[in-house]
Amino acid sequence: MTPTDDAAATRLLDEYRRAGGNADTIADIGSQRSSAPAAIVLVAEWLAELEDRWPGPETEGRELARLSLVNGLNRKESRKTAAIPALISQFDHAKTTSSRVRWAAGNALYSIPAGKEYFEQLAVIAADRTFGADRQMVVDWLGKSRHPDAAAVAVAQLDDDTVAGHALDALSKLRAQGVSKQVEPFLTSKFPWYRRNAERIIRYDES
Structure with missing residues (x-):
């Protein structure tokens, strides 16, 4: 973990806990059985804006955080929330998103599932x-x-x-x-x- 990774991870965990989430590590965000609405909003915001909130190249730390955030949105509480656009954003060609993160994002969109109002965007993908x-x-x-x-x-x-x-x-x-x-x-x-x-x-x- 780089100093940037450490600072961003600390900030993410602190904000997640204040939003009602229960996590000791970044990986814990993706393994929760359920999430409070405020935590879903917070995770979606972090995922959609990860490059700004966790600046620099896609380090191993940021990739693991990205994957955990994606998995943290893969739950029924994410229906009809900002989680869907955040997950779709992982298929942006401008992002340095890994294959396993994109697959996990697609799996979340399937499992939640995304509503048909997102059909045009998902059909393109x-x-x-x-x-x-x-x-x-x-x-x-x-x-x-x-x-x-x-x-x-x-x-x-x-x-x-x-x-x-x-x-x-x-x-x-x-x-x-x-x-x-x-x-x-x-x-x-x-x-x-x-x-x-x-x-x-x-x-x-x-x-």
Whole structure:
């Protein structure tokens, strides 16, 4: 930990405790079973503004803090709060966010889940292949969004091996219609999960 890391970590923990959080270390922020509304707001603010509040390069300390903040927002109390934009911001290409942090942010957006009012932003992330497997759970989130354009975004990702299974899962959740032709190749996939979802999608499509 650098002196900057130490100072920022101390400030974060102090503010987190004053907001009603219970943590002895930065890692504890991400492992709480539940959080007070004020703590959710505080964690979201820190995550969205981390580069300003914890200046300098992405040190190991700041990356671990970023991951803990992301995990700290992955809870039902984050619904309809500033947590969602803060998590989406981790997919900003201008940030030096690691792959594991982006994946965790996507997983949080799926688990909370983000509301369909964020569909346009999340659809852009789901379709951005430069994010590779980091966007898997964002692609899967399309199935929870119930947005009328979600199926089209998911279908467009079926030829990307890094997210194809998650795209199938989304289409299954959506009970997508008119996609049998695109899904049929997965009926013989070596992955049982792919086969099951393909069968389910085709069954919905033909019903």
